[in-house]
Amino acid sequence: MKNKNFWILLLLLLAGIVLGGFLGEATKSISLLSWLNFGQSFGLDTPLVLNLGVLVITFGLTIRITMASIIGVAIALLIYRYL
Numbered sequence: 293m294k295n296k297n298f299w300i301l302l303l304l305l306l307a308g309i310v311l312g313g314f315l316g317e318a319t320k321s322i323s324l325l326s327w328l329n330f331g332q333s334f335g336l337d338t339p340l341v342l343n344l345g346v347l348v349i350t351f352g353l354t355i356r357i358t359m360a361s362i363i364g365v366a367i368a369l370l371i372y373r374y375l
């Protein structure tokens with residue numbers, strides 16, 4: 293039961309982040325709701341390339357945290373709490 297609860301929480305958090313990011317992008321051109329897209333990006337600007345001769349591996353990760361994604365995570369946590 294404990295593992296099931298973890299996976300439900302993880303799924304809800306990911307859904308909250310994705311839906312919040314989508315909402316922020318969708319409302320960035322609306323002047324009253326443009327604050328939802330305010331945020332910061334963290335990560336690698338250029339990917340890290342590891343060339344092993346036969347195998348080339350590229351590492352890259354960028355995380356964008358916006359106000360809408362924070363609101364999405366908060367709503368996901370509230371939904372999880374009431375499940």
